[in-house]
Amino acid sequence: MDYLGLNDLIKRALEEDVGYGDITTRSLVPPEQRARGVFVAKSPGILAGIKVSQSVFAYLEPEISFESFKNDGDELEPGDVIAVVRGRAVNLLTGERLALNFMQRLSGIASKTRNLADMIKYNKAELLDTRKTTPGLRVLEKYAVGIGGARNHRFGLFDGVIIKDNHIKTVGSIQKAVCTVRQKVPHTIKIEVEVTTMEQLQEALESHADIIMLDNMDVAQMTEAVNIVNGRAILEASGGINESNLIEVAKTGVDFISMGALTHAAASLDISFNIVDAD
Amino acid sequence: MDYLGLNDLIKRALEEDVGYGDITTRSLVPPEQRARGVFVAKSPGILAGIKVSQSVFAYLEPEISFESFKNDGDELEPGDVIAVVRGRAVNLLTGERLALNFMQRLSGIASKTRNLADMIKYNKAELLDTRKTTPGLRVLEKYAVGIGGARNHRFGLFDGVIIKDNHIKTVGSIQKAVCTVRQKVPHTIKIEVEVTTMEQLQEALESHADIIMLDNMDVAQMTEAVNIVNGRAILEASGGINESNLIEVAKTGVDFISMGALTHAAASLDISFNIVDAD
Amino acid sequence: MDYLGLNDLIKRALEEDVGYGDITTRSLVPPEQRARGVFVAKSPGILAGIKVSQSVFAYLEPEISFESFKNDGDELEPGDVIAVVRGRAVNLLTGERLALNFMQRLSGIASKTRNLADMIKYNKAELLDTRKTTPGLRVLEKYAVGIGGARNHRFGLFDGVIIKDNHIKTVGSIQKAVCTVRQKVPHTIKIEVEVTTMEQLQEALESHADIIMLDNMDVAQMTEAVNIVNGRAILEASGGINESNLIEVAKTGVDFISMGALTHAAASLDISFNIVDAD
Amino acid sequence: MDYLGLNDLIKRALEEDVGYGDITTRSLVPPEQRARGVFVAKSPGILAGIKVSQSVFAYLEPEISFESFKNDGDELEPGDVIAVVRGRAVNLLTGERLALNFMQRLSGIASKTRNLADMIKYNKAELLDTRKTTPGLRVLEKYAVGIGGARNHRFGLFDGVIIKDNHIKTVGSIQKAVCTVRQKVPHTIKIEVEVTTMEQLQEALESHADIIMLDNMDVAQMTEAVNIVNGRAILEASGGINESNLIEVAKTGVDFISMGALTHAAASLDISFNIVDAD
Amino acid sequence: MDYLGLNDLIKRALEEDVGYGDITTRSLVPPEQRARGVFVAKSPGILAGIKVSQSVFAYLEPEISFESFKNDGDELEPGDVIAVVRGRAVNLLTGERLALNFMQRLSGIASKTRNLADMIKYNKAELLDTRKTTPGLRVLEKYAVGIGGARNHRFGLFDGVIIKDNHIKTVGSIQKAVCTVRQKVPHTIKIEVEVTTMEQLQEALESHADIIMLDNMDVAQMTEAVNIVNGRAILEASGGINESNLIEVAKTGVDFISMGALTHAAASLDISFNIVDAD
């Protein structure tokens, strides 16, 4: 987590939740009172985001103590103690919900990713995420995907090229599109082309596309595509892939499999934060 | 959607996705070329967030045309046309992913909420959301909950009081906690107390708490609580409630039922955006 | 002062005053030179905002020493030493005006509030502030009102409901307005209705409004209202209340009295900051 | 009002007041309903800030109609119609308080300034404001001072030089301080020196200070200073000047008189905003 | 120029120059007075940034008229009219310096780039920029490089990989570094390795690096490298390249030549803005 924007994100999220003040805690808890809080796993999964949660408390109280017993990527069993926080009671009470909201969501993504990645761990194919992330949280969600054991696809529209159907229509042919893009984008970036038919695949190959995305193909088509390409381009399967056909897709021999569900369909992992007697 | 911060949110989310520029589109599509894009439902559900998606395109191109055929709250069937966007092709291509990310997530929340709210629609109990929302998106997610047919609980720590176990320990008794808070917070805010036992319930009642949250009680306990309270306070059931026990909980006679899953466990609804021949 | 936005506010205010640099001090004072500055009361009043002033200096020089001899809420007599600051001379010279501007304004509000609150301290009625605060300073000004001994009304339009004449006209009746609002806002928020006549008062009562604001009524009307309501709703007097009729209003038996003058007509308290020989 | 930061200021102030939404108005008023609102003076004074109030409504609804019947600087009598706003009822209801808070505070400053400026309008001396303004509102408050008929002193620490006692102590002598500053600051800026005695005045004169501030001198001393200086420097009286001695000070023959009270002790002017039947 | 951050950049730059107001213009020019201003080239070169300058005026006055007679990339001769602006005189006077500062700097970069690019236009080698840009202006400066006829290298540290000597030392060998990076970064990004010797070149080749940067090699070494590599990797020459050896370097047969001087050593192009009689 070397993310320059993390503090800004935490600030905005705290302002969203706390607004002009935590009126309950402010009314009841003396500012100097200290407390101890414990993060405990309540269901099995993979931890992600512990540094983000730590940063939430550090934002509220720079000298807070945050002792972690698990690291990002570790497997959690119900009852596992994840971390212990010691500091001013008001800050524990004010920060706990946001710290949990981050940790639970990111761990949910890491857990779902791990499950899926493990299904194909003996295959060549690697699992990829997509741009179907929560607006504003892409850095964190892609980080959680990595923790879960999958690979990150391009971050956004600025650091990778995917020529889609609409782009192709605009210029007239895959050949022309690949050629045009290659002359304009930095020479450090590979050119990916999305294809839906074998004819397009052939054209993409002839255009020397670096990566070819097989979009919404069935397993038979993908197998054929792998044979045709025969190592001359990187192949990425995409669209309509889920838990029940993932292994089959991996067996076709594609290099990568991208799944939006890693980020847009992962439920939060159940984790609790209990404040115990004073520190 | 009268949300003052919407444009800032869209700006940040676009910057996240587009960064210094959409290098594929910029390389291939002439700036003046126009296109038409269509949002189409791909699975059944409830629409939410159409204005947010419209605002994404309007941010990129103020004079873009956005014609909607469905409104927030409408039921969607696969194949339903939701909206048609007409504008510069570059802006349709650059904005589509973010527009979808918002619309799919919010519709996912609205759809899940509608399902659950419908289960108890003939009961007195109303469904409530919680603060278990995605950091940075609380306004939008609570809006989607409302579209789905549930009620919003307090927005954050600043506009409602919930006295929890940790607060009670601090001051010594429910009685004292309620009394202290009532003297300090604006007189416009009701005092809610979280209780886990019948003894605490009794104490909360005697303290004239306005709302009592029955935390993690089973159905038998909730029924008893309803009988004891007998209208002297508003009762809110919370914790451990899911699709399978929701109806039973509603039948106990509580006034409100809060469920974090409305926001933290809703998968995105499947919606596509297809760019068709020029406008 | 647990206000998350305080540092942003101080930053903006320093940038307003200091701009691209304090050209006098920069030209004359060696950066390493140290000094000692003393805040001294020059007229009697109530101190408020000492932490804000401390934060101004801490913003400029995190390790500055700020020793306070008075706390917010303390009575000040001319000549009282409020605090002593020790740090780099350039920072004392650059920060003093802003530190004073905050402390003087907030102490002015606290002093005016204390005077008025003391006038009715043996009455049931509590004094309330309003939304007539300085744009951008509401958190601080409401804090100063609290220090002065009055109670805060709702913070803004988002955390409390007041149904005013214009709202009533829109929906047709108080009854309908109260009923509509109650179904839409969080169940944690009380419903307040503004009334100007006894007929409206009666209707508000029948609508089970939680709080009724008696707007611009004279003392006789308020007395009648108190009798009519007889504890069935909270009563708040508002409009046209000033130092000369405050006690009379309090004697009518209303529960709360709101006065905009607490914040919009309070002059700054006279406080000086003297830099003395080096530290 | 050509102030680049105005929209940011309005945005922050609206967010402060409206937060995540005006829950009363949103619940009751249909978004499409239109209304008409009228600003009416309730006490006599000088108008200032009408463009700021207009910008508040324009921020909420760019195409709102704002028709003004008075301009900044005009005298107001109770009952005078200042402006009429026509637009969506929700925006009138949501924006009115902030529009009033700006207009009332700025008009309060302009009114107080006009009163004082008029007292010395047949004298050579001009009235000046100071840096004793509300943090965050300096541009607006100094604008209101100008509308009231006084002159603006330096805006902040960056656009003017005042060598004060503490600066002098640092370098050893007025002579050396003036000389040092003159070599370092832009040649476009005059050098002002604060003096409290006739000896310092003499030294400032000999240092060729452009402006000499007579700090906390009595009328006799000021008169003597005027005679000594005899036009060789601009003279500014400052400190301890109020309504009762202002004329006397002006009669001493000083060129400028600065008074912090113009901004830090001006009460808001009473102005109302009434929403009348639909537009 | 589809740069999302352009308006923020212009806003900050205007605030830097204009601050609380253009005191000269405000004092002298009536707000309603209109004028016409003309951008005229004063030395030969290549135009870049005309849209940026237009956006400066549009920021101050959205409905301003900006008519351009030259486009980015056009050759300018002294006396050429570049554009004519018609609007309020105050906005022309306030915005002219910033509009010029942008247009002159960007045109300076485009002009220098065009000169150098033209020197090697019959060679295979393409000219590249670097990350040696002005902090805060990278998007604009890289845009100007493109206008001048060179190619953009990676935008920053996030969208391209260059393994430098220090990275290699860390992991022990080029082989290991390339292999590690390839497993971690998105599969859409090519791996570039910086080498200074023929041994390193050999190792980079064997590691299947996509791009090899020949750092600070002389022409003989580069020629040898081209022969060794023989098309198995993209070759980029870097370091110590200037106007006098550029052609020789291009003749070695490398694919790309990167030069920091395109952005860090380009003087502004001389362009004037004359305000002529009213419009």
Add this chain to the structure above:
Amino acid sequence: MDYLGLNDLIKRALEEDVGYGDITTRSLVPPEQRARGVFVAKSPGILAGIKVSQSVFAYLEPEISFESFKNDGDELEPGDVIAVVRGRAVNLLTGERLALNFMQRLSGIASKTRNLADMIKYNKAELLDTRKTTPGLRVLEKYAVGIGGARNHRFGLFDGVIIKDNHIKTVGSIQKAVCTVRQKVPHTIKIEVEVTTMEQLQEALESHADIIMLDNMDVAQMTEAVNIVNGRAILEASGGINESNLIEVAKTGVDFISMGALTHAAASLDISFNIVDAD
């Protein structure tokens, strides 16, 4: 460098360069690994901006060690060690380019300024900068000019008055323009008038302008102007001044000479940053 906005500037510049992360370094360098980096001069010049570069590293790692061997204003010879940085290797690698970009540009300006200032160091005339600075970097660039030995002109449009031809046309005469401005701007600011002919010079003198800018005059005209003015106003030469005529201009006896080239035509100074074996 007491510049309040420095951290914001560094943050924006780091975000520009680093974006969502330094993908090369993150992939290869263990977070805990430490390193030592050395800034070394590669060509002769004057150092400026060392504190800015230090702040870049401190932004990334607050407890980093930055030991400087040269100060701003020192002469550099090739091979001179400027500073040594010790900290986490990832932060040295991520921050080095930005630290260099600042230090090289500012040192380039200081070096060019020193060269020119030295040419006229035995003349009365002082060298001045202009507003022809890089948008967003004015504070830093004017600081570097000061380090180089020249004087800063007004910072922007808000802290100094220059009445130009266009202003004069608007009001009709220099006399009227000077008189109008003097009544409106703070009395702390001198009035500068730009003249191009002897007639205008005469009129400016009679208007008691404080400063007269001789715009684009030749040496003979300037000499005549100096004789005419004879000390009754400050004289500033501007326009068309360069290395080859600077001494002649200085010899005319003008008080100041302003040159835009100090900031808009200075190439970056060559400085390297080498990371050496671990700390």
